[in-house]
Amino acid sequence: MGKDVIVACDFAGKKEVFDFLDKFTDVKPFVKIGMELFYAEGPEIVREIKKRGHKIFLDLKLHDIPNTVKKSMAVLSRLDVDMTNLHASGTVAMMEAALEGLTRPDGTRPILIAVTQLTSTSEEKMKDDLLINEPIDKVVMHYAGNAKKAGLDGVVCSPLEAEKVHNTCGKDFITVTPGVRFADGDKGDQVRVMTPADAKAIGSDYIVVGRPITAAEDPVAAYKRCVDEFVG
Numbered sequence: 001m002g003k004d005v006i007v008a009c010d011f012a013g014k015k016e017v018f019d020f021l022d023k024f025t026d027v028k029p030f031v032k033i034g035m036e037l038f039y040a041e042g043p044e045i046v047r048e049i050k051k052r053g054h055k056i057f058l059d060l061k062l063h064d065i066p067n068t069v070k071k072s073m074a075v076l077s078r079l080d081v082d083m084t085n086l087h088a089s090g091t092v093a094m095m096e097a098a099l100e101g102l103t104r105p106d107g108t109r110p111i112l113i114a115v116t117q118l119t120s121t122s123e124e125k126m127k128d129d130l131l132i133n134e135p136i137d138k139v140v141m142h143y144a145g146n147a148k149k150a151g152l153d154g155v156v157c158s159p160l161e162a163e164k165v166h167n168t169c170g171k172d173f174i175t176v177t178p179g180v181r182f183a184d185g186d187k188g189d190q191v192r193v194m195t196p197a198d199a200k201a202i203g204s205d206y207i208v209v210g211r212p213i214t215a216a217e218d219p220v221a222a223y224k225r226c227v228d229e230f231v232g
């Protein structure tokens with residue numbers, strides 16, 4: 001599995017994201033495009049960033065009936081993204097349909113990963129709002145197992161869960177982990193954080209890093225530091 005740093009491009013629009021990407025002249029980071037930018041600029045932003053030579057993780061977290069997800073995934077696949085995702089809580093049937101939709105006529109497809117439980121969901125909220133009475137760790141591992149059963153490539157999880165996911169679902173099951181901060185950096189609103197070096201040590205396959213790079217005085221230097229620590 002090729003380890004890589006994915007830069008979360010959480011910008012409001014095209015101008016902001018291109019101002020940021022223009023700073024990278026000798027490297028083309030793997031970038032994550034989320035709902036905000038995608039809904040603001042539409043699919044054209046994906047094509048334009050792809051044309052500049054970046055790999056793209058399109059983070060739209062699909063969750064709907066299997067048929068709708070299947071057809072939507074086919075559209076995303078034609079956009080030539082490298083990685084995309086959905087909610088594991090949409091059921092195994094929805095995840096299987098997603099894979100089918102994502103697979104191109106030549107058999108290739110983007111990497112497909114599942115969100116288990118959002119890190120904003122606490123055990124208390126699961127119990128009170130969703131009537132899920134199991135411990136959150138057990139739910140996360142069960143959902144990861146469902147994603148594997150459906151044939152997905154991996155999950156988004158906290159770096160603190162990556163080791164357990166690998167132990168449960170196998171070493172080749174991809175873990176994509178946000179919540180990364182430099183040892184001397186600001187945590188911002190992330191609570192459970194890990195440094196790029198620690199994320200490497202516990203076996204994360206990809207780290208998703210936003211503000212430590214996008215808000216840095218020198219984003220290119222911050223990106224390179226991240227790559228040095230994580231990929232080595």
Ligand code: C5P
Pocket residue numbers: 008010034118119120156157158178179180188190208209210211212
């Ligand atoms: O700026 P920061 O490094 O905190 O950005 C992390 C990125 O990862 C954001 O795009 C955020 O939405 C995403 N993310 C996260 N925690 C999750 C899932 C996604 O922080 N559990």
